[in-house]
Amino acid sequence: MYNTVIFDLDGTLLNTIDDLADAVKYIQRKYGYPVHSVDDVRRHVGNGLKLLMVRSLPLGEEDPNFEKVFEEFKEYYQGHCQIKTREYPGIMELLKELKERNIKMAIVSNKAQAATSELNKFYFSDYIQIAIGENEAAGIKKKPAPDSVNHAIKLLNARKSEAIYVGDSEVDRETAKNSELPCVSCSWGFRERELLESLNPMAIIDKPEELLAIIDGSK
Incomplete structure (x- = not known):
């Protein structure tokens, strides 16, 4: 059984792709660059805004x-x-159930700290108090380095042996590996299931509620 879950944000808890794509296209149009499609942007996300x-x-x-x-x-x-x-869909119900089970939760993202904090406060503050974004200026390397995950584990006063990492991309799979945590990949995010299968995570889930069976050890 696990009592701690570290979540990725974009493509895992939140579908942020349209706002990200709109911001990219705003800049491209303003400065006369070729304008990318939403699918182009989807392929480009995962390693931070820069x-x-x-x-x-x-x-x-x-x-x-x-x-x-x-x-x-x-x-x-x-x-x-x-x-x-x-x-x-299903994320809020999942987080509510995890909170009722006294599961420790945190978010780690390569999104800028200000945006990570703002989005967590707006959507998930009833369930998640620790949200770590990109903060390399403070010496915390972004994913796939394990720094942000290790920081979250420390702030949660948790043990790695009782924690799992949940994300939707190859960056998340590598982050989990570098952090020495089992990885659960979610198929509803920004990457194709075929890619996720090639990464050999501990499990792939198609609906948020499927995470519960993994946490309690029945799957």
Whole structure:
């Protein structure tokens, strides 16, 4: 049995792809870059906002205006991160049940700390108090490094032997491996099930409630 769950945010708890794509397309249109589709953006997410912007510009970080464009992108997304974003069906019911079972929970994300905190406060604050976003300035390396997961485990006063990691991507699978935690991959997120199967996680779930059987050891 497990008593601690570390959740990824984008593609796991929240469907954030439309707001992310709108922010990317806003920048691309404003500065005259080729405009990407939502599917393009979906393929580019998972490693934080900076790498998303690198992947969204023809010259990437070599663009002479990159820093200016990236700062404007972050500012725009911060102000528009709750327009189309919604929790996935069944997530709120899952979190309520986990809280009733006294399961410890935290979020770890490569999204900027400000946006991670804002989204958690808006959607999940009744259930999750610890939400760790990108904060490399403080010496906490972003995923797939284990730093943010280890920090969450420490703040929860939890044990790794009693914790699992839940995410939707190859970055999450690698994060779990680097953190020495079992990985549960969710198929409703930003990656195809075929890819998830190739990563060999402990389990793949198709609905949030399926996590309960894994936590209590019946699956």
